Amino acid sequence: TxxxxxxxxxxxxxxxxxxxxxxxxxxxxxxxxxxxxxxxxxxHKDIAFHFGMWISPKFQLYIVKEYQRLKDFESNQYNLEWNVKR
Structure with missing residues (x-):
């Protein structure tokens, strides 16, 4: 209220x-x-990231690309295959 x-x-x-x-x-x-x-x-870091992505599309794109890079690295390192349950 x-x-x-x-x-x-x-x-x-x-x-x-x-x-x-x-x-x-x-x-x-x-x-x-x-x-x-x-x-x-x-x-909190989640609030800071959300605020940063709200004020800067460039920052948002950086975060998304970095997340994708880290997930690809993790997948390659542990030989993980894509799985809908994961």
Missing amino acids: EFGIIKNEAGSNNFVLSVKQWMEKTNAIGLSATAGRYGSTYG
């Missing part, structure tokens, strides 16, 4: 939502934020 409120307010020119506010309002997991001079925001 809180997400619906955020979504409706997001269209206004004066809307501001920090990472900490997002975490508090949505009970987000997988994110961490600290304020201050040496503050930082961290996300």
Whole structure:
């Protein structure tokens, strides 16, 4: 329900939502934020990859190609054949 409120307010020119506010309002997991001079925001690696693929098609293509390369290497290394059950 809180997400619906955020979504409706997001269209206004004066809307501001920090990472900490997002975490508090949505009970987000997988994110961490600290304020201050040496503050930082961290996300789970799955969230980071998804965000990176969302903002950069080039990054998305890189991730997909690298995944395919690793699976081919794994298949060749262990002499695995394609199997629908795998």
